[in-house]
Amino acid sequence: MSQAAGVTVSFSPNPAVAGQTVRFTWSSRIGSICEIEGVPGITFGRHSGSYSFVASENLSAYVMCEYADRFYTGSSNLTVSNSAPKPVVNVSYSPSTIVSGQATTFSWSSSNATSCSTPAGSGTSGSTVLYPSSSQTTSVTCSGAGGSTTASASVTVQPAGGTPSVSLNVSPTYLYNPGSVTVSWNSTNTTSCDLGGAVSGSINMYRSYTDYIDQTCYGPGGSDTASVLVTVQGTHIPLLPQGIPQTDQDIPQTDLAALGIDLKRPGMFWRRLNLNRDGDKDLIVVDSQRQVAYILLAQNGRYPRINKIVRLVSALSDIKAIHVPANGGPIRVRVER
Structure with missing residues (x-):
């Protein structure tokens, strides 16, 4: 008398949830009578078959089929969890x-x-x-x-026909250096607005020059515009020297290299500042030779991707404003020149 593998055994679905109907299936490569262990409700069967039951606990099934004084075996385990995921x-x-x-x-x-x-x-x-x-x-x-x-x-x-009205708030309204401000607005009798699109909300904006920030909202009854003056002391972003300044040694160069950006090349200028006020220093890079600007929003101190590419930019001072969603909204960067 000898014993050999040769019985295919399976549970479906596997894993299963307690209370779920599970189908147990076995199949021997020869005609035989099979002994089944470990599956509640069934102990014998023909050389192939299936059996359904309600799962309640983990199972280890063992099937042994006999033919002409030879034994063929197979086994399978069923994993049953006590709770299904919430909808x-x-x-x-x-x-x-x-x-x-x-x-x-x-x-x-x-x-x-x-x-x-x-x-x-x-x-x-x-x-x-x-x-x-x-x-x-x-x-x-x-x-x-x-x-x-x-x-x-x-x-x-x-209400239909109501006159649109928009209120606008900017904080801060005075910057000693180019930097970020938070723009918030609310409107009534409107269906859309220029900044952000929604009838109310907030975004972060990078400002490098003194000017009004305008928000215009629209509705069936017309439109309304609110303006707030933001004063920036100085009119240009200072161009940083070629190379990596001592204060910017913590820029992850491997991240930039993976994105095809090399700050050591001639004509590369950059500035690090927190555009979206999340605690991480974001990066503005201008390649003056290629006349292209890159906006990179930091994530946990790293730069995983380029969020915005702007063509025909030869200096940092060409970039006037950058719009970044506030409150963790989806990243959409808009650059004004």
């Missing part, structure tokens, strides 16, 4: 600000969910076009093996 729910209105009588699309999607409860339907994802008459917040609750999760989205409905 993830995403809800949105697009656009999120409308004028009374306009349409907006309410959308929802989910993962790890088997059902959702929404005012617009019961599927785990979907969308519908609405014409709300007033501002509202809509919640969606999705359920699954891991429990339930609720997410909400809001739409702002402004």
Whole structure:
């Protein structure tokens, strides 16, 4: 009597969640009767087959099939977790600000969910076009093996025909050297604004010269503009000498080399400052020979990528303003010359 491997054994799905139905499958390469151990509810079977059961704990299955005084074996392990992941729910209105009588699309999607409860339907994802008459917040609750999760989205409905109004705040309004200011605004009876696009919000702006910052917002009733004067002492960013200054020895040169930037080349000028006020020194580099500028936003002291490339720039003083989203928003850099 001899023994050899030759039985294919598997669980599906694997891993599984407690309470989930699992299919146990085995197959021997020869016709035989098989003895099954470690799977609740079944002990014998033909040379191949399958069996379904509800998983409750980790299992180790062992199958031994006999034919002509020879034994063939196979084994497999099932991993069972006690809890399923909680559902993830995403809800949105697009656009999120409308004028009374306009349409907006309410959308929802989910993962790890088997059902959702929404005012617009019961599927785990979907969308519908609405014409709300007033501002509202809509919640969606999705359920699954891991429990339930609720997410909400809001739409702002402004009166039709109202006159747009915008208020603008800039801090600080006086800079002793070129640097960053925070621009915040709110508006009513509007659907869009020039800076940032949203009807309210904030962005960080780099300023190297004295001028007004303007914000114009638009709505069905027209537009409105607010302005704040920002004074910068001195009109130019001082050009730094070619090479790496002693104070900038901590610039990660390997990061720049990976991006194709070499500060040691002739005609390279740069300035480090915190553009988005996150505590990291960002980097403005001008290659005067190629007439190109690079904006790099630092992440944990490193420069993983070039966030903006601006052509036809021969000096740092050509760059007048850089717009960087505030409050950790998506990075979108706009350069004014």
